[in-house]
Amino acid sequence: MPDEKSFWTTLPGIITGFAGIVTAITGLIVALNGAGLFSKPAAANKVSAETKPGALNEADSLISKPIDPQKPVEKLNPVFSMTQIKIEDHEYKIISSSLEAITPESSSLKIKIKYKNNSNYSPATFWNEGFRLAIDGALTAPSGDLSELVERHAELVGTVIFEVPNNTSSLVFHILDVGKDVAIPIKLASD
Known part of the structure; x- marks a missing residue:
């Protein structure tokens, strides 16, 4: 009787095993990301902008405008x-x-x-x-x-x-x- 090789020692077996490992790691990463493990703190998401001295950017001009109090809308x-x-x-x-x-x-x-x-x-x-x-x-x-x-x-x-x-x-x-x-x-x- 000839010696039979295990499925896991053949090329298709190795590829199948590798694909299973990649799939498991990807699923773990997606699950951890969904749980918030990889999200950046809110402060890290802010973008800073430089302006030349004396120049106003759009955000500054909106802040400096007086805000009109809204009239209460009749319900x-x-x-x-x-x-x-x-x-x-x-x-x-x-x-x-x-x-x-x-x-x-x-x-x-x-x-x-x-x-x-x-x-x-x-x-x-x-x-x-x-x-x-x-x-x-x-x-x-x-x-x-x-x-x-x-x-x-x-x-x-x-x-x-x-x-x-x-x-x-x-x-x-x-x-x-x-x-x-x-x-x-x-x-x-x-x-």
Whole structure:
């Protein structure tokens, strides 16, 4: 009977063993980096800039400008004229909404919606493309990232986000589904 060589002493065995070691070391490095072992302290990440005497850099000019105190933005509560909408096999329920200031000029309108797909046949998309907001008559698309697939006879909760100028006088929320456009006026009530 001829002498059989161990797999680990052949060229393919050596390459396989080496690849396993490299993979293990790489995984260890990734895990340690994720745990924060290799991150630099915040002070080490700062970049210093030299300026000529008498010259101001952009950061100095921003610091030297007086900062105007922001006027408190009036907190408004969006009130929808209807909160439950059914379009063929699709049901929408507006669960909650909020209008939060982003800047002195604009706010973020967040609308939390429960979507139910009652279809017997196929999944349905629950995404930004199904919603628009008419701001003073001009339709705008959402700025959030809602993009879900809802299986048949299932439901899902998601949030649609719009950026709204603070000087807006009228808002109308539009649900676009199965070739239909359901318009829901929104009243902004003071808290």
